[in-house]
Amino acid sequence: MIESGVEEKRRKKKEREKENRRNTILKAARKLFFDRGFKSVTVDNIAAKAEVSKGSIYLCFESKEEIYTQILIADNIALHDRIKNFASIEASASQLLLEFARIYVVFFLSDKELFRILMTFMMQTGQMHLTQEQSSELIRTTNENIQIISEIIQKGIDSGEFSPVNNVWQIQNAIWGMLNGVISLFLFTGNPIKRMERIHSTVQESISVFIKGLKA
Numbered sequence: 298m299i300e301s302g303v304e305e306k307r308r309k310k311k312e313r314e315k316e317n318r319r320n321t322i323l324k325a326a327r328k329l330f331f332d333r334g335f336k337s338v339t340v341d342n343i344a345a346k347a348e349v350s351k352g353s354i355y356l357c358f359e360s361k362e363e364i365y366t367q368i369l370i371a372d373n374i375a376l377h378d379r380i381k382n383f384a385s386i387e388a389s390a391s392q393l394l395l396e397f398a399r400i401y402v403v404f405f406l407s408d409k410e411l412f413r414i415l416m417t418f419m420m421q422t423g424q425m426h427l428t429q430e431q432s433s434e435l436i437r438t439t440n441e442n443i444q445i446i447s448e449i450i451q452k453g454i455d456s457g458e459f460s461p462v463n464n465v466w467q468i469q470n471a472i473w474g475m476l477n478g479v480i481s482l483f484l485f486t487g488n489p490i491k492r493m494e495r496i497h498s499t500v501q502e503s504i505s506v507f508i509k510g511l512k513a
Contacts (some may be wrong), residue, residue, distance in 0.1 A: 318353060322343060322353075322354055322358070323367060325343055326364045326365070327410050327411070327414070329343060330368075334417070335361075335365060343361070362426055362428075362431065365414070366434070366435055368411070369414060369438075369439075370434055370435060370438050373435070373442060377442050380397065381441075384445060389456075390449050390456065390459060391458065391512075394449050394504055394508060398472075398476060398500050399501070405480055405484075406480075412480060444469070446472050447469040450511065451465055462511070468507070472507055475503050476500060479500050479503065
């Protein structure tokens with residue numbers, strides 16, 4: 298029993314050390330991908346930035362692509378944890394759409410690197426050489442977040458606040474595309490002090506246009 302307890306402590310210690318090393322690698326890789334772009338970054342670069350050996354990286358990840366994938370998946374999950382029950386909040390669908398947009402913008406304004414990595418994946422998926430499993434997991438976690446928009450719109454339709462529509466999915470994608478488009482347009486340009494205010498105001502005005510159309 299004593300030996301078993303000692304072995305368990307050793308195992309847990311090794312698991313903690315591996316998890317800490319894994320997080321260090323992901324943090325370093327995120328910064329490098331942002332600064333240089335996915336193609337220019339090598340596993341050697343990541344190892345140097347994380348101050349670990351190249352072998353240590355391959356103990357945690359199979360490839361650079363997997364590192365990139367895990368960054369996106371982890372942050373997709375973090376966002377989903379914040380919004381997964383959003384449509385069930387007691388508020389009008391209009392209010393929920395405006396608040397969802399605000400949360401989405403704040404999430405990416407607080408981590409500009411993540412947004413650039415997400416956009417790179419969305420626009421250059423074929424060049425990423427991801428496995429089918431990696432691509433599927435990324436798409437699944439991304440879609441889970443986008444689907445909240447559909448749930449809010451459907452709530453508005455069911456309550457009579459919004460008029461019935463033929464394809465909620467299309468409206469969902471239009472709103473998601475607008476959010477990303479506005480963030481992309483202003484996130485890395487213009488006066489940094491005014492940037493956040495401009496993004497928020499443009500997004501809120503655009504969502505208001507969608508809401509007006511949904512009520513028509």
